[in-house]
Amino acid sequence: MHYLDHAATTPLRPAAREAWLAAADLTGNPSSLHGEGRRVRAVVEDARERIGAALGADAAEVILLSGGTEADNLALKGLWWGRGGAGRIVTTAVEHHAVLDSAKWLADREGAELVEVGVDSAGAVDIDAFTAALPGATLATAMWVNNEVGAVQPVAELAAAAAAAGVPMHCDAVQAVGYEQVDFGASGLTTMAVSAHKIGGPVGVGALLARRDAPLAPLLHGGGQERKLRSGTVDAAGAAAFAAALEQVVAERDLERRRVEALGDRLATGIRDAVPDAVVRGAADGCSAHVVHAVVPGASSEAMLMLLDAAGVAVSSGSACTAGVVERSHVLQAMGHTPEESRSAVRFSLGWTTTDGDVDAALAALADAVARARAAGRMR
Incomplete structure (x- = not known):
């Protein structure tokens, strides 16, 4: 995983x-x-x-x-x-x-x-x-x-x-x-x-x-x-x-921030390339180094999380999850996203164990996960 x-x-x-x-x-x-x-x-x-x-x-x-x-x-x-x-x-x-x-x-x-x-x-x-x-x-x-x-x-x-x-x-x-x-x-x-x-x-x-x-x-x-x-x-x-x-953490923070930020920048760029209409936020957009967030129109958070999980990539929507159901994000709605967009997000968060291989795996699985999530949404 x-x-x-x-x-x-x-x-x-x-x-x-x-x-x-x-x-x-x-x-x-x-x-x-x-x-x-x-x-x-x-x-x-x-x-x-x-x-x-x-x-x-x-x-x-x-x-x-x-x-x-x-x-x-x-x-x-x-x-x-x-x-x-x-x-x-x-x-x-x-x-x-x-x-x-x-x-x-x-x-x-x-x-x-x-x-x-x-x-x-x-x-x-x-x-x-x-x-x-x-x-x-x-x-x-x-x-x-x-x-x-x-x-x-x-x-x-x-x-x-x-x-x-x-x-x-x-x-x-x-x-x-x-x-x-x-x-x-x-x-x-x-x-x-x-x-x-x-x-x-x-x-x-x-x-x-x-x-x-x-x-x-x-x-x-x-x-x-x-x-x-x-x-x-x-x-x-x-x-x-x-x-x-x-x-x-404090002793290694400056060096680790640079390492994680480089991984996050590569991940954010790869997401934009794979899903051009996604709204992607990362360190270059004023976010903390360890979070890369994407709003993917037409794809539910729940579907993307399950599909990525099946591909061996563990991520989150970032918003509250109660009894296995992803709720609409109050954060995204406050930022101006529609209610539907607020349930179409995925959060990749990096840390001290994250490697280039983890980023590679996420990017390799993402395009197919988004396509299948969107297809499932159209069938409802």
Whole structure:
């Protein structure tokens, strides 16, 4: 199988596997006071310091939890309740569902006024509209790299505008860490979500980076293990593996970005040649290096994914999938695509295991997959 779905999850790095196995052999709750507990606590705190250092944060700003979804929920709901539970939330129309659904839940259940700022045809947020919505808002949020099309947002500029308006700002940086220069301390953000399994760490561990003065309320109550903002026994092995993967990513990021971008450019060019009427977006179009996205008129995402899978190429539509059914992409509709086009997309996402052979296989299978998907659509 030629795996080109790294934006969904990335194969485990050997360094992360080794770190996980070493920590998993330890017995003890990191909150216990006996020697075994202290040994596990040392693993957790070492991982916390390494994660913070790799992301430009102090160790005390790293809240360990289960991944990006929990981090986004804690940030939005925690800031909302921490700031009094009333007012306006400013976000973008292309956020990950972990952000958008949290914001909509607060609108439905808590009476939040929700402002979804639009984007242009490239997926870039309207900075002036975002800035204009900030005065008096309770919180703001914008993702660093879009998980579907790879569009990179001007996070520092948005965060500066939020700070000037006195509004705490969250950022989902889950897709950004591998290929963008993510520095929490320099970003001006109040909170930031990251996840291990998008960078070669294990599934089930991530972090919310939160400034010490972030006005957060907890979602989970209990032992208060993580700054009293996230209760539950900390996953020491997961944290150690996360730190190992993250350190490798940061150390190799510039070189790996150039390598992956070259592969992505070749893939994007090949898609345009094979399917001339496709709308293709890649690094040359302002997207992150690891995402190549194509809207293919007349071919359903579901059909293309199944046909490519049968040819040994694993890709995604990028949009939400529930019970095996690909939904229309809210991201593509916000970018100006029709509802039908928003269900006619395929996302190729590259990563640390991607080779020229993977790109070759995808291009060799693509034209036939598109032709057959279009033919199946005409027969309905």
